[in-house]
Amino acid sequence: MACGRIAIRRYSANVTAKIGLEIHVQLKTQSKLFSAASVAKQYSSGSNQNVALFDLGTPGTLPTVNKKCIELALKTSRLLNATVANECRFDRKHYFYPDMPTGYQITQHELPIAKNGYLDYYVREADDYKRRANIIQVQLEMDSGKLIHDKNQDLVDLNRAGVGLVEIVTDPCFNSSKEASTFVENLRWTLMENEISDCLMHLGELRVDANVSVSSEDAKGNVIELKNINSFNDVRIALDYEINRQKNILKKGGTVEAETRSVVDGKTVSSREKGESHDYRFLPEPNIPRIAIEKEWLYEIDLNLNKPLYLHYINNVGLSVAHTFDMLYDKGLKDFVDEFLKFVEVNDKVKLLLEEFPVIIQQFEGTFPPKKEVIPIYAELTKYLVEDEITRLTFIELVKFYVNDQSISVKEKICQDDLWRIREVDQINKVVDIIVNDANREHLIKAKAGKPKFFNRLRNQIVTVTRKRIKIVDAETALRMRLDQIRE
Template identity: 40%
Template sequence: MFLRRLRPPHCSVRAFHDVRSYKEDTRWPGWQVIVGIETHAQLKSRRKLFSESLTSSLADKINSNVSPFDAAFPGTLPKVNSKCVDLALRTALALKCQVASRSLFDRKHYFYSDLASGYQITQQYAPLAKNGELELEIPNLPPIKVRIKQIQLEQDTAKSTFNSRTQTSNIDLNRAGTGLMEIVSEPDLRSPEEAGIYVRSLQAILRAMGTSDGNMEQGSLRCDVNVSVNKKGEPPGTRCEIKNLNSVKFMMAAITHEVHRQQDFLQTNPGLSVPQETRGFNENTFETFHLRSKEDAPDYRYMPDPNLGALVVSQSRIQDIRDTLPLLPAQRRAYLLRKYPALQMKEQSLDVLLKVDNTRDIGFDGEDARGAVEYFEVLCQGQDIPSRRDVHANTRDPVFVLNWLTHDLLGQLAAHGQTFSSNPLTPYQFGEILDLVKDRQITGTSAKYLLRYMLANPSGDNAIDTATKLDFINPVSVSSSSLSSTSTLPSSSSHEVPSDLALEDPSTQNTSSSVINSSFTSSSAPRTSNVPPEVQAFCHQAISELPNEVEVLRTGKSKGVLNKIVGFVMKKSRGRADAIAVKGVLEKLIYDSVRDDQ
């Protein structure tokens, strides 16, 4: 337990490997750029890495989630939060790392006010996972493999903000002790753009795994970048580290500036190598600046943490995590296409769904986040309606669901400046709307009104009641006994249920689904007989109130005018009428009268 073999920290001799062949870059012809990235990703755990306190969001009141341990009160001890370990293991497996069956914690010492105990607990010598890889997809080029050197668990520090007016530092301990994963890449990147793709790919993996928000702007993902340049064919140059880059854009700009700076140095100082140093990045000038040179590098006096024993990870635990590993974005897409082959014709909508899904809020401790894909799947499988499963034989047409979800629900949310994460409709509520449309209890137009209404007035009310309250229920509908008794609408039980779908249904815009196809074929037959007397009355009203339009039609000058008259009827019926049927009735009324005239 007390014996361990050590490698010197930050081994300075870097054996050069040529995993990548030289490729000319017009910005710096004749020079090779080598980049490695250390990423700190905040674990999306409910509690901190070594204490019981909750993790915080930026919205939390300062110093509100602080336990005595986080504040380093004398006598407090750390205890590993196994949820954090599981999240890190998920990440490690997603990055194809070898997980250490025994890893150890070490203390890294430095005096700073954001570090209450005077040391950070990290995994310097025996990290949780090693030797992984991340494959980068580059458009129109073969993918690039970036080797992951190691993943280690460590504590985040407190947040220190300097008030220049009072000349004081303010410390917020909310962040202190939050779990971080440090993900270290090998120096396998060769340009600022590749570095950007690396970070974005890593971000996507972290989010897909549900292990981190990966949000650079909010600081849940932070990057330190190691950059060196060398002349083509020569061994790598001395690297400089640029610390605390908090956006992909800044990171790429920092690398670009650093390449030029090092290139200039080497050209003006032939025979010398770039002095090893740590640099910062100025977000206003887009330049890197000197922080400290190698000689000033602090001695962190790493020491094995005597309170935390070895972190032992059993093979069965690794296997459990591997078995329940969430799908990566590409795997997820393939999975959905396999499961719902009909979506192959709807790949654009599917990509919209996946994109929206990727912006979902990540659940705590790797719990399933209620993303758009899950919402979609619940609806497709009819899992929202356990009590009504018998009615719908527990599945819905995926194309129909996808259309309504991506066009209407997301469209309405976007129109109100909202994202899917703020969607107030439960799958049950939205599923009801879909079923009302499908059963032709309401028209597509009504459904859109209903959707808009329910989004604007969020409540737990079910869609049928809301539709009834708003008089949206199609007068021709008879299929639901609960609807036929509404007093405002005359009972239409004597009418035959139409066999087709409402015109306004966006799903009719495509022809990929057999359901839709059948609706089109059946709609070719006239169906004016289905129009209830109420709507018939609206049609007569339209003809009498829009004499000019009717006249235009009768003379056959413009067919487009018909839509205006249909619109009048639809408005009168508050969207409840079946537009195709109305059109039929109107045509009949108008042209028949023309024939009569003749």
């Protein structure tokens, strides 16, 4: 009997992940997209209190378009550098779910409000970098209600049904969870600072769906859709889990099946097979005419666009991405930085100190942010440090002093206590000679041989005897030169 060849599917270690995002943002309006029911009260009211007859799918009721929603969607489109359509159209997306009483969602499919945009975003890394995310389209749609799952029953709250959403769809242009999550963070601040949405993720005002595929040189993966992720941390965790899951399937020679998965406790679990667009039976919405978008309307929109603050701090001030966003989440820290920068020109040393100040001040039981009148003092201390007039150790001691006492000016305090940095090489060498001459010879030999314990002990003695007025690097340089003169 002839033996046939067995085909062995090889796994390539070179795998790439492609991630595309669909981001649903609740618009900041008083009423819903197609009815007069209140949006503002949806959190403070009881269940099913802010529901119009149209939201219930009552026969005979008709949608009335909320102009404010159109304006906010246009604003979003301009901020995302997208091409706004001359006219847009609403469509019906048919599916059955208990939180959608009409049996269809009014959305935009063929003629969305805008297409082909981009947003440059900054990624938090040790070495920050900028990337560009391509936006496929921006569309308006109505939100669904909310299902509440109890032990013995499923409850439906329709307060959210019909609330206006803008959906932002990206290309699969993200290669990692870090890029995807920081893009969402950049986008969130852009929208919030332009009053498009409050973007309260814990309340579902910004929800992320992710389309993930992993491919190797030998195998191309299918797209997996992850639904309703509502925090930056969950975006990172869920994407990392899903990417690793798909890698493991490919590694074993398997096939990643296209499906929709939910995120539960940081893991993704199978929810249902991924549907195709024809499954939704998209049809033009017959009760809403096409909406013409005039140039004059766009001109008014453009007059009210604001560049987000994070661009100022990253591009103009030069702060790191991580420090910038940490600061934006902390108003006290932001107010401190803004006031501090009135007195100091920014350079690399200043940027580093801005990140360290909260830790240094709180280390000495000082409150942060400090009182406004103390900030010029800290700024003056920073100038002396940056100009090498005082050492870093002296700087920290002076911060400690000024946490509790602002009765004396900085220059007066430095002069009074003779805290100016020792620069003269001869003076430094004299101190080094004193320390070396008093040291144990065996310890000197070990220090010369590069034993850190013994070298650092000598260096610290030099710094201490000068009351921290010698820079550590100067002390180390002088000490090494002196140790080289010692014969073993």
